[in-house]
Amino acid sequence: MAEGPKTSSNPAKRAEHLRAELVRHEHLYYVLDAPEISDQAYDALMNELEQIEARHPELVTPDSPSQRVGGKPAEGFKKVRHSRPMLSLDNAYSAEELADWDHRAHDLAGSLPVEYTAELKLDGLSVALQFVAAEHGGARLAAGVTRGDGQEGEDVTTNIRTIRSVPLAISADKLKKAGLPQAFEVRGEVVMPEEGFLRLNEEREREGLPPAVNPRNAAAGTLRTLEPSIVANRRLVFFAYFLLINGEYFAAGQTATLDALTALGFRVNPHRGRVQTVDDMMKFIADAEKRRATLGYEIDGIVFKVDGHATQLRLGYTGRAPRWAIAYKFTAQSAITQVEGILITVGRSGKLTPTAMLTPVFVGGVTVSRATLHNADFIDRLGLLLGDWVKVERGGDVIPKVAEVVSDADHPRGKKRFEFPTNCPECGNPVVRAEDEVDWRCVNADCPAKLRESLLHFGSRGVMNIEGLGDAAVQQLLERKLVTSVADLYALTEEQLVGLERFAEKSARALLAEIENSKKAGLARLLMGLGIRYVGERTAELLAQEFGSIDAVMAANAQELERVEEVGPRISEAILEFFSRPANRVLVEKLKGAGVVMTAEKRQRTSQLEGLTFVLTGTLPKLTRDEAKQKIEAAGGKVSGSVSKKTSYLVAGEEAGSKLDKAQQLKVPILDEAELLKLLGS
Numbered sequence: 001m002a003e004g005p006k007t008s009s010n011p012a013k014r015a016e017h018l019r020a021e022l023v024r025h026e027h028l029y030y031v032l033d034a035p036e037i038s039d040q041a042y043d044a045l046m047n048e049l050e051q052i053e054a055r056h057p058e059l060v061t062p063d064s065p066s067q068r069v070g071g072k073p074a075e076g077f078k079k080v081r082h083s084r085p086m087l088s089l090d091n092a093y094s095a096e097e098l099a100d101w102d103h104r105a106h107d108l109a110g111s112l113p114v115e116y117t118a119e120l121k122l123d124g125l126s127v128a129l130q131f132v133a134a135e136h137g138g139a140r141l142a143a144g145v146t147r148g149d150g151q152e153g154e155d156v157t158t159n160i161r162t163i164r165s166v167p168l169a170i171s172a173d174k175l176k177k178a179g180l181p182q183a184f185e186v187r188g189e190v191v192m193p194e195e196g197f198l199r200l201n202e203e204r205e206r207e208g209l210p211p212a213v214n215p216r217n218a219a220a221g222t223l224r225t226l227e228p229s230i231v232a233n234r235r236l237v238f239f240a241y242f243l244l245i246n247g248e249y250f251a252a253g254q255t256a257t258l259d260a261l262t263a264l265g266f267r268v269n270p271h272r273g274r275v276q277t278v279d280d281m282m283k284f285i286a287d288a289e290k291r292r293a294t295l296g297y298e299i300d301g302i303v304f305k306v307d308g309h310a311t312q313l314r315l316g317y318t319g320r321a322p323r324w325a326i327a328y329k330f331t332a333q334s335a336i337t338q339v340e341g342i343l344i345t346v347g348r349s350g351k352l353t354p355t356a357m358l359t360p361v362f363v364g365g366v367t368v369s370r371a372t373l374h375n376a377d378f379i380d381r382l383g384l385l386l387g388d389w390v391k392v393e394r395g396g397d398v399i400p401k402v403a404e405v406v407s408d409a410d411h412p413r414g415k416k417r418f419e420f421p422t423n424c425p426e427c428g429n430p431v432v433r434a435e436d437e438v439d440w441r442c443v444n445a446d447c448p449a450k451l452r453e454s455l456l457h458f459g460s461r462g463v464m465n466i467e468g469l470g471d472a473a474v475q476q477l478l479e480r481k482l483v484t485s486v487a488d489l490y491a492l493t494e495e496q497l498v499g500l501e502r503f504a505e506k507s508a509r510a511l512l513a514e515i516e517n518s519k520k521a522g523l524a525r526l527l528m529g530l531g532i533r534y535v536g537e538r539t540a541e542l543l544a545q546e547f548g549s550i551d552a553v554m555a556a557n558a559q560e561l562e563r564v565e566e567v568g569p570r571i572s573e574a575i576l577e578f579f580s581r582p583a584n585r586v587l588v589e590k591l592k593g594a595g596v597v598m599t600a601e602k603r604q605r606t607s608q609l610e611g612l613t614f615v616l617t618g619t620l621p622k623l624t625r626d627e628a629k630q631k632i633e634a635a636g637g638k639v640s641g642s643v644s645k646k647t648s649y650l651v652a653g654e655e656a657g658s659k660l661d662k663a664q665q666l667k668v669p670i671l672d673e674a675e676l677l678k679l680l681g682s
């Protein structure tokens with residue numbers, strides 16, 4: 001890697017160099033999947049650039065890699081008309097349907113050549129990226145728009161910019177090599193890789209939210225999130241497949257389109273090919289189905305497109321889809337099997353979850369022997385009886401599900417109704433269901449299942465990260481009564497561990513080292529580890545930054561807790577409830593005594609306006625509303641849209657209207673711009 005002199009006396013040159021390097025590494029990492037440097041080395045380059053840009057704001061360029069998450073939270077999304085409608089595709093489900101389509105294409109094409117590209121049908125959502133002319137003959141990303149109704153979509157540019165596989169700028173050189181003008185449009189699919197999807201759902205579960213149904217919905221929801229930093233965290237990926245110039249498809253054909261997009265630096269799905277006959281198509285399909293399970297993202301079929309542009313034009317369009325392309329859809333993979341029993345498990349929060357125990361059956365590349373039944377209502381809705389035959393599906397979802405009860409001559413109905421337990425299967429205490437909830441819970445604080453799940457949660461990756469503290473180890477620790485709470489982990493000795501099954505001296509020492517190391521996980525991880533309802537990764541992080549210590553969190557009242565972004569009454573109540581229990585306070589003290597770190601660096605902020613709420617009205621002499629708002633927020637104040645008794649100050653400019661009247665009525669102090677600036681100390 002050419003790093004260039006770190007102490008360059010010319011910050012403009014150094015910034016330019018760093019930007020070029022960062023762009024190159026992003027392309028290597030996010031597009032080519034072939035990084036040259038470590039994440040830390042990348043972060044170091046980014047840090048250096050951010051520092052230069054902080055010292056020299058005039059050097060910040062809009063397409064700087066530091067500006068991906070630059071956008072402010074959106075207030076809503078503008079509607080944008082597409083340069084050319086974003087159509088849909090006709091579907092085929094069999095070789096016969098593909099053959100019909102192929103015949104028609106040949107008929108319509110006459111003497112023109114008919115060849116097809118084969119591409120994966122990515123299960124995400126399509127977006128259009130508009131690039132416009134930039135300085136020095138290059139192009140820059142101007143807008144990212146969702147498909148919407150096909151005619152008109154939503155402007156989600158700030159969110160699209162956070163997707164690292166989307167180049168923010170393209171050099172003149174690359175445009176020239178690809179034979180492209182400075183303005184053009186790229187269309188493709190935004191997907192959420194499975195890893196990110198599973199992580200998202202773990203997080204949602206920890207926060208007590210229902211899981212996202214599938215990666216496509218999760219990606220769509222993410223793109224419509226108003227907070228760009230959340231979008232950046234979700235690691236969406238963009239695969240490009242169309243190039244348009246002045247609203248017309250790239251005239252060199254589909255293979256040339258994919259090649260040009262690759263040359264421009266877009267991520268193009270590597271699983272693509274060219275086919276001529278239906279036999280070729282079926283081979284491509286079979287091959288893709290084999291790879292499907294290991295791709296790391298969801299696909300739901302194969303798209304075949306006529307390659308030649310002249311032939312595409314000849315074939316033309318129906319109302320809703322091009323005649324020159326078709327989607328072969330994989331049929332949802334399903335199988336019929338029998339429900340041998342229903343197992344109830346008890347989670348960390350005491351929630352009872354029913355799981356169908358199935359006669360093992362092969363579906364979509366994996367053997368399935370159990371499937372979640374979610375809750376008692378779900379079992380009722382299916383009308384499920386023990387011994388019933390059911391259809392199990394693995395469709396767009398990673399996790400198999402019970403789709404329906406099957407009943408015919410070969411599949412007689414089961415006989416016995418499943419009685420949902422009225423007592424906890426682990427501790428025998430009665431279970432309860434809150435009025436507005438679907439879940440039954442065991443509320444016995446000493447339920448062994450809760451302790452087991454709490455220990456597993458405490459040690460899991462992303463929480464206290466204690467490798468080796470898995471099912472088997474936890475089970476034995478509990479059986480031998482070596483731990484009665486997570487705090488006891490820190491008192492374990494080598495002798496105790498060596499006595500356990502499958503624990504030799506070496507593994508015992510390794511586990512103890514992991515436990516020791518976890519003391520330094522930090523306040524945010526610890527807050528998560530305690531298992532407070534709704535407190536997941538992000539909330540824990542924000543709480544840690546705001547309060548800086550567990551003592552401060554424990555001492556906070558609802559109002560103080562709710563000052564934290566994203567903490568509303570539901571979460572603050574859960575936190576207060578948790579720390580109001582003496583057992584939990586004892587636990588914290590024990591952990592503290594064991595040397596677990598319970599502090600974090602508080603977020604640095606100028607806080608002369610902390611706790612104050614401002615309302616802006618009328619036209620200010622110098623500042624725009626946005627500027628005034630930014631200044632107030634930067635100083636720790638809040639800006640609200642309407643005057644109430646809680647308003648600390650009304651800032652009024654020319655032609656202030658009803659808000660001024662209301663403030664006077666409520667005796668809210670009124671400031672002009674000069675007074676505001678004085679308050680801000682500037």
Ligand code: IVH
Pocket residue numbers: 086087088089119120121122123124125126189241303321322325327
């Ligand atoms: S081409 C004229 N290529 O499938 C519109 N679409 O069912 C043709 N999709 O809305 C789009 N992978 O969201 C095309 N390789 C691919 C695709 C793909 C996924 C989606 C796209 C489209 C939907 C149609």
